[in-house]
Amino acid sequence: MKKLNYILALVLFTGTYAMAQKPVPAPPQSKPIAITGGTAHIGNGQIIENALITFDKGKLTNVVDGSTAKIDLSGYEVINASGKHIYPGFILPNSQVGLEEVSSVRAMSDSNEEGDMNPNVRSVISYNADSEFPPTFRFNGVLLAETTPTGGTISGTSSLMEMEGWNWEDALHTEDIGVHMNWPAISKRQFSFATFSFTESPNKEYDNEVTNLEHFFMDAVAYGNQANKEVNLKMAAMQGLFDGTKTLFIHTNNPKEIVIAIRTAQKYGVKRITLIAAEGALMVADFLKENKIPVILPATHNLPPRTDDEVDLPYKLPHLLTQAGIMVSLSEDGSLHGSRNLGFFAGTAVAYGMGKEDALKTITSNTAKALGVDARVGTLETGKDATLFVSEGDALDYRTNVLSHAFIRGKNITLPGNQQELYERYSKKYGQK
């Protein structure tokens, strides 16, 4: 471990440090880059030892076994990664990054619009490219994140952002990837002071709420078939769901609601559906498998929902669902500050049953598929975005997740941020450096 510390110190305190608080966005890739000698974790379950990875103009041009490949690297900037590991950028789905900042300050909140049916509100235009969070995400390998509206029944339309950029247009990866929907609750929760606990009772409005929602879909389908129509922003925003250009993200963790919600979406011709649920998904795993519905799990560094649950249920949930034949992705729905730990959620999934490469999929390729962006990101494959990073060791474990390089569409981004700058400043103050 001594050696690693030494490397770490090198990484953190070489030159680049006299910068302002937030790192300056990097310019576009200007010349081809080759990363040689490292272990490439492709993100689809494969590993290439001694890999040769090249990219140019932001796209991967080669991902091959370096011991056999013959590629002329003259004119390349070559990064020797021997002993190191290369990963596709981790993807954080279902996040409020750029919409929320200091969660206790109301003025800094832009994720939850007034109204119940808001497919027309679009997170991308609210995305704060100067948020303090992205530098901390990418420091740990999270290079892409879905910025997602919350609240209401239909919360709005999300986009995939790169964790780098001068403004939201610059940071945008894929615009308007999907519509987020909170299925009405069969039971409502209420808090009792007497017992200091939450209890559930039937939601008397459930049938009405479902009927309203069904009509919203019905009307949206009809709207798509109308020739001469008055423009309706809400109806128009739903159309991508029916032609497969947008994904419907269904949020519910109640097994009965899961089945009804998916059935309903299918009935109205929604082509792409992704479920955001936790242990509730396990109870209807067969149904989800048959219907090929991917599942995004909320934070798995979480407590089991019920006293009786096995203590490690959230930790092993990714493994249990994967075993049941479901494509699983991980997220951190609870807190933005905790989202930089996405890689370690995958690490915990390994401790509780998954293979390392399978666990990696839950934060790379599976997520790309669940978001409908797998043509461009999620794996280290030729033709895809050169959005990747080099880590000194296993990026799913704390001690070895130490990034030396990260690229977003080929841009060589600066890793240290405000926090590293403060570290530097005060270490110097106390003569620790």
Add this chain to the structure above:
Amino acid sequence: MLLVTGWGAWAQETFPRNDVKDNRAGQYAFTNATIVVDPQTTLQNATLLIKGNKVEQVGSNLSVPKGYATIDLKGKYIYPSLIDMFSNYGLPDVERPSGNRFSGPEQTQSKTKGAYNANQAVRAHYNAADEFTIDTKAAEELRKSGFGAVLTTKFDGLARGTSAFVSLNEKNDNTALIKQKAAAQFSFSKGSSTQTYPVSLMGFIAVLRQTQMDADWFGSQNPRPFADNSLEAWIQNQRLPQVFEANSWANILRADKLGDEFGVQYIIKGGGDEYQRINEVKAANASLIVPINFPDAYDVEDPFDAQKVSLEEMKHWELAPANLAALEKNGINFSITASGLKKASDFLPNMRKAIANGLTEATALKALTTTPAQLLKIDDQVGSLKKGMLANFIITSGKLFDDKTVIYQNWIQGDHYAIKPLNVKDHSGNYNLSINGQTYNLEITGDAGSHKAKIKTGDTSLDANATFDNDLITLTFKPEKESKGSIRLSGWSEGNGWKGKGQLIDGTWVSWTGNRTGDIAQSANNAAGDTAKEELGKVIFPFNGHGYPALPATETILIKNATVWTNESDGILQNTDVLLKDGKISKIGKNLSDGGAKVVDGTGKHLTAGIIDEHSHIGAASINDVATNSGMVRIGDVIDSEAINIYRALAGGVVAVQVLHGSANPIGGQSALIKLRWGESPENLKIKGADGFIKFALGENVKRSSNSSSIRYPQTRMGVEQVYVDAFTNALEYEKMWNAYNNLSAKVKPTALKPRRDLADETMLEILRKKRFISCHSYVQSEINMLMKVAEQFDFRVNTFTHILEGYKVADKMAEHGVAASTFADWWNYKWEVRYAIPHNAAIMHRAGVLTAINSDDAEMGRRLNQEAAKSIKYAGMSEEDAWKMVTLNPAKMLHLDDQMGSIKAGKSADVVLWNDHPLSVYAKPLKTIIDGKVYFDVEKDEANNKALDVERARLIQKLKGAKKSGNPTQRGEGRIQLQFHCDDIMGLETEG
């Protein structure tokens, strides 16, 4: 309800009359009865004489004197009427202010008008007798269940004043009120109080404790220093029986412990769950008042919905009816209350359930008669039927708790209240029904008063309907299956049969008779009632979905060939053996052996000292109270041994935590240091002999930043400092005052005014005298600096800054002050004051010479502290050994426990964890968590227990389904989820440290 008799009007002599005088003697003789004089004495074929409102005589060979009206009770029983000690009969219900949220403007003072106590929830001045008035509807309900008198209390306040003992007569309030001040009443509920403090269980206890002291002080002074009607009454009421509403076994223990501090033995109202900790309840040695409001069965038809019902709820459903039997078996003195029943009419059926589950009838009766009478010291008036006692008794058809027994009459103070007609003839039998030359067989079944009829011709049953009104009968039936109409008969009992008139289908009037031909053949069905007794499930410890039937024992364990993280100068030892013996770490070395030891192969595994969390909120029933100075509030009063997060933390390698008060106030409550001894009682979790600690807090939380309408001082960091300076200044004054008093000569002292004890001042003084140590919630550098300056001004040192997210900015000052730091690994930006938190904070402070730990303040993070420690390696290159000490040895030092915990060293407590992997790796899982040499978590036992509990769950689900099928009422699962606490949680609604 008709009042039939009107003996004497002695109580009404002072009232004006609006009729001629009608004073009767009220002399009755009840003869030939089985008389249960008291639970030990039953007289057969006996006579009870009453005169007016009193029992005149009772005996087997009594002749009825002249002038007595005789009521023949052959075959019937007389019991003393029942007593309920926990009721608010005849008193208004109490409206509680909605919620208890801390979100509006705080109410710092009591709103009770007049010279009453400073706290609105102290209502010792209240007397139920002043407000009591008869409630005829409620009285009738209670009488139907056999009750004749109740102790009635207004359920309002922590100190509720006095309750009154009243009978259930409907005559007038003046006679119903038997004893005005029958008992003093207390509870853990604020009732109608709108004052903000206290909001928590520990605050309730703190108020009761301080008020008891205030009363002692107040009472010792003549003249009084000021008027306080509540304290005055409190003092007066001390001679009465003291009743405490606790409502659960855990609160029984808390109430009893509070009483012990002042030499008060409360009579404690429990919750019907005492069987779950019967040994501890027994050890409390309190008389109890126990409800029989057994839960309804849960509807578990739908397997998804059934998930919402916890094992705890299912087991309680099964075991609650056996609670009273457990109390009896353990020799615990108790009375029974109907309080909490959904319907008053559930009382006798539930008593029968309790008896079916092992409660003896004699004890049941005692708990409803002599026990309450003795506890209330009125056994010379009620509870048994002896000369001179109140004529409160019931007349029943048989033994009171038999399934079929009915209560005919309930006599109260010599007045007769009818419930069912006393003499109802039993008509059951076969009759030969003869109508207009046709004969049918009439079969009358069922008990007297609830008969049913069937009519047959030959073997064919006819469509018949019958109603009975004592000796009258109405019968309609179709003479043939295909008949278009019915024969309609009306008749009366005559000799051994029936006679009457009726109309045939065509309207023809006819006479009819029914001659009795014999008894109904006894069906064999009766035997079905006593099917083989089912085994009940076992009580598990704790009583929840991860409880075990037995607690672990201290073992001698030899861990062989492990990688041992000593946290001592030896560093990390490879291939090393560790022997745990007698609860201690006995030896560390190579090739150790011990004949009696259980050998654990540690090859490829890591053995470490157990994790200690300096900042936790698991294992307490409440976290925050809200007084600016809450130094008198104690987490130790509300340890919750059943909290599932204790087990979850154990499974994460945690052996001990400091359960801290929250951060709602500059001076928070006293914390408790506990070891995670899963399954033990609350008291047994505490670390004996540990130093006392207290929570302080700075910044946004204490200035109530999340509440824009807050008016509580302080609202700024300037005010926060003044709170401290004020509190410590006052404490010094307090000390001076006591010193002056204590130094008075023996001559002067008895006549001098004794100073008042103030528990908040005493706590501050403990800090100044280095007997209690501060753990202070803190974020920004200005406030960190401030508290150190305040401490230095008062010549002591802050023990620990907890959270301390900007500690890196003043690490040099902290090192100089000598304060320790317990911080988050990487939390930041969830509120304004943590905007500049950095994940390198721990490393910078550590390198600056500050004793540094990583804490959780969160039940989830608290079970992954090994991972949190690893973050300092990732972000700041801290050495692995130093990182590991941040969650073991360093917190042990901060909590002054390092002489016994925190490292693997011979002689220290055997509080260790065996890991499957490098403990700082994300891939590491604890295999065993050992405390005091006892294996409290074992990954294999956990798995086996999960399976066993699944089996238990499946058994209970089938039993619940059976209960539903046989017509029992059911309830749906509520999916109850206990709140997880954080620092900010007032009533638990706000989140994050």
